[in-house]
Amino acid sequence: MGSHLCDRFIKEHYEVIGMDNLITGDLKNIEHLFKLRNFEFYHHDVSKFVFVPGHLDYILHFASPASPIDYLKIPIQTLKVGSLGTHNLLGLAKGKKARILVASTSEVYGDPTVHPQKEEYWGNVNPVGPRGVYDEAKRFQEAITMAYHTYHGLETRIIRIFNTYGPRMRLNDGRVLPAFIGQALRGEDLTIFGNGSQTRSFCYVDDLVEGIYRLLLSDYHQPVNIGNPDEITIAEFAEEIIKLTGTKQKVIYKDLPVDDPKQRQPDITRAREILKWEPKVSRKEGLTITYEYFKNLPEEELYKSKHRFA
């Protein structure tokens, strides 16, 4: 997401500073920006005090592992970046009199009992379950962001992001789309967790970036869902990937992870009304572009099974 956001803001002629500790990110996604005069990169962990000289208009806080496999492996860092990291960036925004947009998530709804999920729904989260480290960090993030808005008058924006995909995802990040495509490219069977009846709704990255851009420039401080409401079961999704990649492999079934949400679909009425936004890229189109990207990666990327922090 970070690299795509940098690209968009550069395109809009902003001066952009990227900041990342690269624990899950990769410099090669922003290599093309290093030659630009209006781009700078800081290798820094926002959970530690953040110093940036000069003026800032906007801060976008997207720092966090976001794949369940990642945040299960680095639970403390995940909690810290959602809490301490958010606090540091809110402090920076206050000091610079900048507007801040924070990336929240559909995970604040947990395993939802309301469907599709509206922003008014408070969620069904298990605080001490394995996913709690991400969900509760993001819920805290929303709470402290709202508190800075209310008590300090800070200009804040909160986006709740639903499953997003596109080029530059890590093939080994554990999420379902890179997992399935990676398996197809390596000639392995596709691993469905549980019986595959759980649903997700996948949004193409360019649509998400447009939603973020519009929300940042809007004057709306309540949370806004951004995602694609086109919902599909994971079993159907596996079939789509098999068709797309032409793999001869089959699907195999593995245990469903603890607290894995059974259904997920954003209600995007608010985004439609306030931002005049809705997704434009169909799953078919988005998957074709994304598959092209993965197919053209160097061979060794396919076999990088270890996480960098493992």
Ligand code: UDP
């Ligand atoms: N999933 C799966 N096989 C995989 C990886 C994930 O069946 O190899 C399932 C997972 O259990 C979940 C859905 O796909 O129900 C989406 O998982 P993902 O990790 O992409 O993100 P989540 O939406 O759960 O945050």
